[in-house]
Amino acid sequence: MDIPPLDLTGLAHLFRLLPRRGLQSLFAVIVFLLYGSSPVEAENNVPTPQSFATAAEAVRFALVNNPDTAITRQRIAAAQAAVTEAHASFFPQLDLSASYGRTNTPLYSFGNILNQAAFDESINFNDPGETDNLNMAATVSYRLYNGGRDQAGVDIAIASETASRHELEIVHSQLSFEVVKTICTIVQAKENLDARQSALQAITASVEVARSRYEAGDLLKADLLNLEVHRSEAEENFIHARHALDLTNRAFLNLLGLEQGDISIHSAGTMEQSLPADLSYDRRPELKAMDAAIQAAEAGVRQAEGGYFPTADAFAGYQVDRGYELDGSGNSWIAGAKLNFNLFAGQRTSAQVARAIALLAEKIQERRKIVLAISLEVEQASLALQQAEQRMQVTAKMLEQAKESANLSRERFKEGIILSSELIDVENRLTEAMVRGTLARAARRIAVANLRKATGLGQFDLAEVNGTSLSGS
Numbered sequence: 467m468d469i470p471p472l473d474l475t476g477l478a479h480l481f482r483l484l485p486r487r488g489l490q491s492l493f494a495v496i497v498f499l500l501y502g503s504s505p506v507e508a509e510n511n512v513p514t515p516q517s518f519a520t521a522a523e524a525v526r527f528a529l530v531n532n533p534d535t536a537i538t539r540q541r542i543a544a545a546q547a548a549v550t551e552a553h554a555s556f557f558p559q560l561d562l563s564a565s566y567g568r569t570n571t572p573l574y575s576f577g578n579i580l581n582q583a584a585f586d587e588s589i590n591f592n593d594p595g596e597t598d599n600l601n602m603a604a605t606v607s608y609r610l611y612n613g614g615r616d617q618a619g620v621d622i623a624i625a626s627e628t629a630s631r632h633e634l635e636i637v638h639s640q641l642s643f644e645v646v647k648t649i650c651t652i653v654q655a656k657e658n659l660d661a662r663q664s665a666l667q668a669i670t671a672s673v674e675v676a677r678s679r680y681e682a683g684d685l686l687k688a689d690l691l692n693l694e695v696h697r698s699e700a701e702e703n704f705i706h707a708r709h710a711l712d713l714t715n716r717a718f719l720n721l722l723g724l725e726q727g728d729i730s731i732h733s734a735g736t737m738e739q740s741l742p743a744d745l746s747y748d749r750r751p752e753l754k755a756m757d758a759a760i761q762a763a764e765a766g767v768r769q770a771e772g773g774y775f776p777t778a779d780a781f782a783g784y785q786v787d788r789g790y791e792l793d794g795s796g797n798s799w800i801a802g803a804k805l806n807f808n809l810f811a812g813q814r815t816s817a818q819v820a821r822a823i824a825l826l827a828e829k830i831q832e833r834r835k836i837v838l839a840i841s842l843e844v845e846q847a848s849l850a851l852q853q854a855e856q857r858m859q860v861t862a863k864m865l866e867q868a869k870e871s872a873n874l875s876r877e878r879f880k881e882g883i884i885l886s887s888e889l890i891d892v893e894n895r896l897t898e899a900m901v902r903g904t905l906a907r908a909a910r911r912i913a914v915a916n917l918r919k920a921t922g923l924g925q926f927d928l929a930e931v932n933g934t935s936l937s938g939s
Contacts (some may be wrong), residue, residue, distance in 0.1 A: 470659075515527065517731065517732060521925075528645045529638055542634060548627070552622070554608065560604070560605050564603075565600075566598070568598040568599075572592060572593060575596065576591065578789060579794070580599070581796050590827040598789055599789050600788040600790075604785075607780070608781075611775075611777065612778075613771070613777070614768060615772035618768040625762035625848075629758035632752075632754040636752070639922075642926075643925060645722075648721055649718070661897060662703050672886075689885060689887075690886070715729075715880075741914060745848060747920065750922040756774045756829065756832060767819065767822040769822070770818040777806045780802075785798055868895050869899075871892055872895075872896040
């Protein structure tokens with residue numbers, strides 16, 4: 467049901483018009499039920515920023531605004547409701563009922579007469595006639611014992627809620643890494659675009675030099691055409707680099723949970739992160755979630771084994787019967803206890819226990835599988851970081867040499883000492899060295915972020931987001 471916006475002025479005026487204090491109280495309760503307990507939509511309307519000062523701010527925004535976070539929070543809310551539902555088994559159950567009926571069936575008619583205290587000696591047992599009855603009853607019942615199944619159900623619900631909270635941590639961990647990775651890719655795409663632009667400007671300048679030499683009769687037309695073709699290739703590479711940057715920016719918006727916009731990060735230097743102090747992975751939320759799932763499976767075994775035990779219930783009831791045909795009325799009560807023990811159910815209980823034990827064994831093996839996968843992930847992330855650092859050293863030296871070679875070759879080309887094909891080769895090597903350098907720097911930053919995720923560390927200190935906890939509590 468759609469609830470209209472709350473008009474405080476109109477509600478206050480209507481409240482004053484009500485004649486009695488009781489009606490005013492009832493009106494206040496209705497307003498509270500409609501508006502006080504309805505979901506607040508404004509909390510999801512996060513203002514869209516124009517830019518982020520640091521990468522950490524971008525991660526904070528993504529953790530609040532990305533739909534994956536909202537989905538997982540709803541799962542936590544459902545798990546919390548399941549805990550409340552499980553605890554309901556420890557409370558007494560109160561039922562109220564009312565019914566009205568007419569009958570001429572001798573058994574039911576005679577029962578109505580007795581319940582209404584309307585019996586006299588003139589009534590024929592075999593044909594008491596037509597009667598009616600208005601019955602109102604209240605019944606309270608309480609489960610005294612059921613073999614621990616209710617407590618096991620509570621344990622299952624609590625463990626499931628704990629697992630759902632750790633699932634939120636998993637979502638935050640993966641989302642934080644993806645945001646950092648995408649920012650690194652954006653930085654790399656920008657540097658790649660700058661390298662392509664620099665290459666285009668360099669080859670354009672060389673074409674102008676070649677055209678001057680050609681007009682002076684100091685250069686063959688084939689060499690000039692060769693340089694112009696290379697400039698066209700440089701333009702094409704520049705277009706590809708700009709398109710790649712646009713796609714990466716669009717992916718960044720998607721991670722932020724935004725459909726459109728133009729968002730930038732002020733400083734790429736904020737991407738630098740510290741390395742983990744150790745490579746242990748006990749902090750991984752996947753392991754914590756699986757531990758909670760194992761606890762739920764263990765409680766499931768206890769719940770299934772509860773079928774071997776009897777159940778005991780206490781109950782009490784009070785009812786009022788009123789008849790209009792005979793103008794009689796009466797009331798009665800009942801109270802007692804009931805013990806039930808199932809002697810044979812076609813091996814249903816043993817099958818349920820066997821299934822619960824199998825599910826527990828499955829969860830234990832799933833945890834073992836996760837441990838193996840995480841151990842491999844940590845090792846791969848560590849090796850990737852080592853490789854990235856070695857690549858940075860090599861590419862830095864390569865770029866320094868390529869720049870010096872390009873400067874010398876451009877001067878020699880102006881003097882007519884080298885051919886255009888040699889200059890093109892030198893320019894290509896410089897561009898390649900610049901691109902390799904950007905790739906190496908981005909790979910190193912991504913490797914650090916991946917290693918932090920693999921060891922269960924957050925990308926940044928994100929315990930609080932605008933005063934709101936990210937833990938899902």
